[in-house]
Amino acid sequence: MLIQLAATGEGFNPPSAEDFDLPPFIDGVEFATKPILLAFLSVILISVFFIAASRKAAVVPSKLQFAGEGVYNFVREGLARDIIGHEFLKFVPYLFTLFTFILVNNVFGIVPMLQFPTMSRVSFPYVLAAITFFIFHYIGIKKQGIVKYMRDIMFMPGVPKPVYILLTPIEIATYFIVRPLTLSLRLFANMFAGHLLLMVFFLGGEHLLAGVIGLKLVSPFAFIIGIALTFFEFMVQVLQAYIFTLLTALYIAGALADEH
């Protein structure tokens, strides 16, 4: 971890947002940073795992095939089919890619030696949310035509006329600003806050260990809580990958439905 240790000054420097600005490892090459490397690593890991899991597909599955099919089934049956309905099959590849990519990148936050969630750099969630944003609007426009799609968003049927003064701005803001923004910021803020929390406990514990004997005795508690929070963090990381995919599926389902 490229974190400036607290031992430099007199007091303890709590971890802050600057700890997420990792310098490039090759001087002058701006793209050679840890998050980008981790994103590439995740793509390689996911590809290798699922190619290996599906290469020798058999009726009686091996352990590897069973694991791979378990993840695939979870996305296909639990997310795509239950939410999108009978047209779900063509969205499964996107949802599956999204789920595995976010999951692996999030879990990097607690994998020893890597220990940096890629999604705690805000540009990664922005891109993912932008892709989802364009996909669900494209589907809606393709399915219903641009006029009907926009009319359904702006003037929801079955509402008294004066209510539109209030409802139309809210609906436009919901579909075009709030949805992509919350989708990306939710993932970013969860990973950012989780990583910050772990840093507070582990760096704080380390700082206590460097202190006088009384502080040394307290430091194990900081480490124990840090380890407990690591497991909690794992739960949050899996949950966020699930929620991102779930919301994408819900938005697609909303664009496909004839009435909003």
Add this chain to the structure above:
Amino acid sequence: MEGTLNLVGYGLSAIGPAIATGMIFAAYINGVARQPEARSVLQPIAFLGFALAEALALFGLVLAFVL
């Protein structure tokens, strides 16, 4: 003692979403306890509501660092 009042404000703003999240899961647990077979229907709804309530808390967190 140094620090920024933003974080105190964030702590206050997190109260609302915290209560909301508790209520959402309380309702979900109630529903599943009364009708266990409704679990698969209620689960996405519960997590969607949780995600929407949590979004407000996360806006607060982001603004606490940005402002």
